[in-house]
Amino acid sequence: MVHLMLQCEQMRLLTALRRFAHNAAQSPQTSERCLQVKIFIQVAVIGPPNSGKSLLTNQIVRAQVSAVSSKMDTTQRNVTAALTEHGCQLVVVDSPGTIGIQHARKVVKRNEPMLLTGPERALEGASHVLVVHDSTATGDYIHHRVLHLLHRYPHLTSSLVLNKIDLVQRRSDLLELVRILCNGKVGGEAIKVMKSQMGRLGKAGTSAQRHSTMGLHTDEEKERSAQWQQKYRALIQKPTHKCGWLETKSLFADIRGWSNFDAVFFVSSLTGEGIDALREHLYELSEDKAYRFDENMVTTKKPMAICEDAIRAQLLDNLPSDIAYALKIKVTEWQMEGDVLQIVAEVQCDKEKWGRYVLGKGNSKIMKIGKAVNVSMQNLFKQQLFVRILVKSRGKLIDNTK
Structure with a gap:
């Protein structure tokens, strides 16, 4: 059921991307x-x-x-x-x-x-x-x-x-x-x-x-x-x-x-x-030939992949290369709550100290990264949404607020 909901929301956002192309x-x-x-x-x-x-x-x-x-x-x-x-x-x-x-x-x-x-x-x-x-x-x-x-x-x-x-x-x-x-x-x-x-x-x-x-x-x-x-x-x-x-x-x-x-x-x-x-x-x-895609399509890339890549790009911009390249990003939740698309993504770290570095003091760094990802996603999808990024190491949630 959860997998079906994720597919439905991705299809809805793909439709939004197509509309966005038409209005570009x-x-x-x-x-x-x-x-x-x-x-x-x-x-x-x-x-x-x-x-x-x-x-x-x-x-x-x-x-x-x-x-x-x-x-x-x-x-x-x-x-x-x-x-x-x-x-x-x-x-x-x-x-x-x-x-x-x-x-x-x-x-x-x-x-x-x-x-x-x-x-x-x-x-x-x-x-x-x-x-x-x-x-x-x-x-x-x-x-x-x-x-x-x-x-x-x-x-x-x-x-x-x-x-x-x-x-x-x-x-x-x-x-x-x-x-x-x-x-x-x-x-x-x-x-x-x-x-x-x-x-x-x-x-x-x-x-x-x-x-x-x-x-x-x-x-x-x-x-x-x-x-x-x-x-x-x-x-x-x-x-x-x-x-x-x-x-x-x-x-x-x-x-x-x-x-x-x-x-x-x-x-x-x-x-x-x-x-x-x-x-x-x-x-x-260009040549006289049939279109390959629907004329309102912007990209074949799946919305969840767009989100994961947006997070990866921000991690690369805000972290040392040896840490950023080693991180694994995965979207785990993708569902509508009212008019807002709620997205949860996990950043998996091999070492707990890397996870704390990703979070920053008082979680300040991950909050900065999350804000940039939210802006990027909203600009593309033209949809009110919220991306929450969790940092884990070996399945354990890491938090620097305490």
Whole structure:
């Protein structure tokens, strides 16, 4: 009976999410083609950990469907989100960061296949790929696991998204970064820029009005040894998660970019800068085909999973990594009391001292976490609700108020 009630409440909230999608703000700049016929596109979002993929996904679909925190590996399985407006359905699949099995076991403390297979599974159903790169990262290269994925799926069109530009002091420096990450080419043509346009960042492509060409030899133009070619062919046949971390790192050791990006976008997922242009580009790439989902659907993610991930994100933001990654979160109660949805979630700790750290002095820390989760859930579900978080260790409830 309890299980049936949980299912009924989740179905009711899924309906609320669909209504929320219908009432979401709509961009007045959406392509006119969308107004004439139903069109569809599914996009995969991939990139290294902590590059801002989840926040970018939320911005594109205008809903907080993916949990976001300042720590890496917040997303541990693919999240499918959708935005339908003006006859266009845009489906975005947010994927975990490209990591290896050792990182998953030692840092994230998870051995779940979805954490490792997610990025490739996102590509399997996509017609376009968004490769997200942190503009503030010290490395001027595309991550070797991302490169392996791109080389395995060269038939998919792709765009480079330079994220976190709000944190870049001299944006003109990003042009050199683009040159490197794109191997000097965008849309099959050499990148051309004018100095007078460097302060104005948007979609970077080719134009007859831009006159200063920056040359760079692409990896295709470089001669590779027979040994490298043999290794390449062997590794490209294997799914990325089945390749050793050092194998892909060695294979792409002197390859820094991808020559097949059709466009480059400079965005801030935090402020929303550049998102409209990116969304419009995705609509332009869409095809005349049937919708995959109901037009009022926002996400396929179950409401209880959304709640658990929201709690996990807040724990990551408020606790040391070694503790936060080791915690297990589970929603145990989910029922309506009048007009209020009452939710109870448990945080399981292996050690009692961890539980007391999670609670904080006088339970102050868990109260802060709970408040943030409540706000996040109410904003998404548009439903009056209350989330109560209990902290346990080996089945025993821990309380710091005494």
